[in-house]
Amino acid sequence: MSQFESLIIGEIAEDTNVDYDGTTIQAIGGAVYYSGFAAANIGHKIAVLPKADTTKVDLKAAFAKAPNITVFPVHSTHSFVTKNVYHTPDRERRTSTVDSVIDPYKPCEVPEEIDAKIWHLAGLVGGDIPDEMIPYAVSRGAMVAVDVQTMLRWAENGGMVYHDWAAKKEMLPYIRFLKTDAAEAEILTGTDDRVAAAKMLYDWGAKEILITHNSEVLVYDGKEIYTCPIKARNLSGRTGRGDTTFACYINERLTKDIPTSLKTATALVSLKMETPGPYMGTREDLDAYMKEFF
Numbered sequence: 001m002s003q004f005e006s007l008i009i010g011e012i013a014e015d016t017n018v019d020y021d022g023t024t025i026q027a028i029g030g031a032v033y034y035s036g037f038a039a040a041n042i043g044h045k046i047a048v049l050p051k052a053d054t055t056k057v058d059l060k061a062a063f064a065k066a067p068n069i070t071v072f073p074v075h076s077t078h079s080f081v082t083k084n085v086y087h088t089p090d091r092e093r094r095t096s097t098v099d100s101v102i103d104p105y106k107p108c109e110v111p112e113e114i115d116a117k118i119w120h121l122a123g124l125v126g127g128d129i130p131d132e133m134i135p136y137a138v139s140r141g142a143m144v145a146v147d148v149q150t151m152l153r154w155a156e157n158g159g160m161v162y163h164d165w166a167a168k169k170e171m172l173p174y175i176r177f178l179k180t181d182a183a184e185a186e187i188l189t190g191t192d193d194r195v196a197a198a199k200m201l202y203d204w205g206a207k208e209i210l211i212t213h214n215s216e217v218l219v220y221d222g223k224e225i226y227t228c229p230i231k232a233r234n235l236s237g238r239t240g241r242g243d244t245t246f247a248c249y250i251n252e253r254l255t256k257d258i259p260t261s262l263k264t265a266t267a268l269v270s271l272k273m274e275t276p277g278p279y280m281g282t283r284e285d286l287d288a289y290m291k292e293f294f
Helices: 031-041 134-137 168-174 184-191 196-202 239-250 258-272 281-292
Strands: 002-012 012-020 024-029 044-050 069-071 080-086 093-098 112-121 143-147 152-158 159-162 179-183 208-212 214-222 225-229
Touching: 002 031, 002 239, 012 044, 012 093, 024 031, 031 044, 031 069, 031 225, 031 239, 044 112, 069 112, 093 159, 112 134, 134 143, 134 168, 134 239, 143 239, 159 184, 179 184, 179 196, 184 208, 196 208, 196 214, 208 239, 214 239, 214 258, 258 281
Parallel strands: 002 044, 002 112, 012 080, 044 069, 112 143, 143 179, 179 208
Antiparallel strands: 012 024, 080 093, 152 159, 208 214, 214 225
16 A cells, blocks of 8 residues: 555646736646655655546656656546636735636545555646545544635536535534635635634534635644744745645644644745745745745
């Protein structure tokens, strides 16, 4: 059996990103991409199960520059193809359009030889990682980590819309780590109070809730609220912010307590946000940044 700290499941995106000033960049993206690099480059042993039209996207090549990653490519009839137009310098407001989406993941697509402590479900839109994948991960002996965007964000009529997660109260009790951003937390719970939202999500069954915001990262474990401020000196690498935070946090949590893991994850995303693309630094770079700013 292959032994990994986490298995990250999610499609590779073919992104066109248009900044507020009109600068246009075409790039590979997706939660699995940013999460994989972030966790691997700080020393964690990671498996990824990326999906795309493999006649057009070389999935192994996409992760070739990351150490500690084993790639298990999955073919899809179509790739996830999207365009993001950012409207403000802080990149908090964007309009996303979708040209195509992947075939949904199936439990049978996860190789039996993969043995991972955490299954990190990192899809991009509703339907690509069906609800059935959550109890299936538990049946394979894994802790489940879910980035809730894959349950809330839907591709409809060429655009992106948000809907509440119909099965949330059924599925949340299976989830060890749940990640939302502030807007997603409000969709799930009906409140814009991040502390109240985290407590509600815990009451519905999730064991540890991480909520990202442009000012801080918050974690709640049913006992205490923990927060850590983001200290990025610029936002040129904002894309992949939540993915970087969550992947770092859950892998650090395998061996460290919540305050230490939260500080490390917040420092990593602060450093990553200063450079476009996935985190390409080392653990030593992160340690030096933490020493200076955290």
